[in-house]
Amino acid sequence: MACKVPEVSSLVEEAQEVFQETYGEAAEVAAVAPGRVNIIGEHTDYNDGFVFPMALPLVTVVVGRQVEGGRCRVTTTSPAADKPLQVEFAAPSSSAPLKPGSPSWANYIKGVVANFPGGTSGFDAVVATSVPLGGGLSSSASLEVATYTFLEALAGTPAASLKEKALACQKAEHDFANMPCGIMDQFISTMGKKGNALLIDCRSLESTLVPLDNPDITLVITNSNVRHTLSGTEYPTRRKQCAEAAATLGKKSLRDATLKDLEAHKDSLSEEVYRRARHAISEITRTEEAVEVLRQGDYTTFGKMMTASHHSLRDDYEVSCPELDELVEAALDVEGVFGSRMTGGGFGGCTVSLMKVGSVDAFIMHTTQFYSGSPTFYVCAPAEGAHHYKL
Numbered sequence: 001m002a003c004k005v006p007e008v009s010s011l012v013e014e015a016q017e018v019f020q021e022t023y024g025e026a027a028e029v030a031a032v033a034p035g036r037v038n039i040i041g042e043h044t045d046y047n048d049g050f051v052f053p054m055a056l057p058l059v060t061v062v063v064g065r066q067v068e069g070g071r072c073r074v075t076t077t078s079p080a081a082d083k084p085l086q087v088e089f090a091a092p093s094s095s096a097p098l099k100p101g102s103p104s105w106a107n108y109i110k111g112v113v114a115n116f117p118g119g120t121s122g123f124d125a126v127v128a129t130s131v132p133l134g135g136g137l138s139s140s141a142s143l144e145v146a147t148y149t150f151l152e153a154l155a156g157t158p159a160a161s162l163k164e165k166a167l168a169c170q171k172a173e174h175d176f177a178n179m180p181c182g183i184m185d186q187f188i189s190t191m192g193k194k195g196n197a198l199l200i201d202c203r204s205l206e207s208t209l210v211p212l213d214n215p216d217i218t219l220v221i222t223n224s225n226v227r228h229t230l231s232g233t234e235y236p237t238r239r240k241q242c243a244e245a246a247a248t249l250g251k252k253s254l255r256d257a258t259l260k261d262l263e264a265h266k267d268s269l270s271e272e273v274y275r276r277a278r279h280a281i282s283e284i285t286r287t288e289e290a291v292e293v294l295r296q297g298d299y300t301t302f303g304k305m306m307t308a309s310h311h312s313l314r315d316d317y318e319v320s321c322p323e324l325d326e327l328v329e330a331a332l333d334v335e336g337v338f339g340s341r342m343t344g345g346g347f348g349g350c351t352v353s354l355m356k357v358g359s360v361d362a363f364i365m366h367t368t369q370f371y372s373g374s375p376t377f378y379v380c381a382p383a384e385g386a387h388h389y390k391l
Contacts, residue, residue: 005130008061012032015062016030019075019124025065026065031146031149033141033149033190033386034056034057034384035058036053036056037053037054038052041284042313042343044182048253049255049283049284054192054198054383058132060143060145061129064126067124068121072113078128078129091122092114093119115168116151118155137349137350141173141181145386190385192382193209194381194383195213212294218355219352219353219380220377222375222377226323226349234345234347249265257281275315287309299354306340306354307328314342317346319346319347324346326373328342328351330371331353331355338356
């Protein structure tokens, strides 16, 4: 059976209760930001390519109030977060800038506070989330964008354009979580619209809403419950390998390269770097073509492109894992499933599968029987991006 996605109102209520218990007063403002699933276009964002995510009904909420004295206190309700579950730090100043530290979940918040335009004074806050931590559904960007939206609410006015907001949250992750992520996660969490996925050109930072609202078609996210972490060497190494390939090909980025260019320089690249580049180049083209196919309502071809994306990530980019491969194999056994792929950074996390609504029950039953682990399922339609929530 698919997991029931908590209503935003219930998450806000949970956070309000914890806030009252922890700080002895009622929260005055609340902010919401979604996680995301990337439907196709993986590890293309830092290659100036295209990505195609949608915002999820799985969200992070931040409730709180402004306080005097420049003291910031934050409590998380997530039992999966590293301890302690409450932190306190001083609002940054020119003489005492914020620095990352422990626990790691607080660094995403500190990074946003440090990058919030015009600065911020003290506050008390509680964070609650329905986005699985380590599931590849961008719990980090959801937390960053929710924090930024919360700070906007405290300030009483939007602090920046949506694009500047996303970029500030990306910088927070770069500087405070030491994660050189692309722009996709922060963009979709900020700019998502209900009933639409978002095609993002990661070079120009232009984005285009693409309707994804056929009532007979749905996406199912399957969490392998193998927790992934990308703060180690895997992600930075692949990013460096792509940069190395682009330099060898004489290109600004792999966005500018073709597979013909790559073949012409194959002897100048190691086998591993060659395969990394082959994934990035083919995935950029595949994503652009897949969106056009989707606009035409050709779900069969779109699904085949999703599956081809997974195979490229598995074989050339080597960011899949046996559990994700099992889940994709199980999905493709089910009639009415158009395609399936790993989603997110890899090494665990989730798959995303496109299917007919009438195939969902059979898909869940077959996957549960086939998969060696204990999967969880979310049937999701595109949701709204970050917003303030009226208490």
